[in-house]
Amino acid sequence: MAKYFSLLTLSATFLMTGSPFISAQDSAVSKAWLVKEPEEHYYLVKKNPAVITCQAMNATEIFFSCVGTKIPPTSVxxxxxxxxxxxxxxxKIEVTRADVQNYEGDEPFWCTCSAVSDDDQEIVTSRKGYVSVxxxxxxxxxQPATVTVSVKETVEIPCGAPEGHPKPH
Structure with a gap:
């Protein structure tokens, strides 16, 4: 019976909040909070851009900054x-290979997103998402070497993965 009571309590709590993202306590407060932040790392492969997506609750807008520069709203x-x-x-925004290669700063290229609360009184900022090629x-x-062996003999050819980023395993 205790098992069913716990399930009933959990169901009632979910129904009272109306959303899986809002607790009963948070629904009365208009502080913005990030549901989805940038990933820790993005890798640009060939001509594909990195797509950085953010989600926020109780926010009027989300804006992005990359390496300290605010991204224009037309690019968001x-x-x-x-x-x-x-x-x-x-x-969401798209970061291209050209964006990263044209960056001349000392630190790696990164982007953050920020959410502005419904009452425009607070801004919450995400962690950095690093973008690299x-x-x-x-x-x-x-380099693998040429080796001659007799039939049914075993041979070991030592070689390691080529250099790369992210580092090959």
């Missing part, structure tokens, strides 16, 4: 997801 794609989850705001060199180290 805001998506209306309020029909799915009331109060949820979602936005992926590569894999073609030379193995050491």
């Amino acid at each position: 794609e805001a998506e209306d997801v309020s029909e799915i989850y009331p109060g949820l705001v979602q936005a 992926a590569f894999l060199k073609s030379k193995f180290t050491p």
Whole structure:
């Protein structure tokens, strides 16, 4: 019976809040909070951009900054997801290989997103999401050597993965 009571309590709590993102205590407060922050690392492969997505509750807008510079609103794609989850705001940007290669700073290229609360009194900022160009060199180290062996003999050819980013395993 205790098992069913716990399940009933959990169900009642979920129904009272109206959303899986809002607790009963938070629903009365209009502080913005981030539901989805940038990933820790993004790797640019070939011509594909890195897509950084953020989601926030109780926010009027989400804006992005990369290496300390605010991204213009025309480069931010805001998506209306309020029909799915009331109060949820979602936005994303695309970071290209050119963005990263043209950056001349000393630290790695990074982006954050920030959400502005419904009452415009508070801004909450995400962690940094680092963006770098992926590569894999073609030379193995050491180069595989030519070896001659007799039939049914075993041979071991030492070689390691080529240099790359992220580091190959």
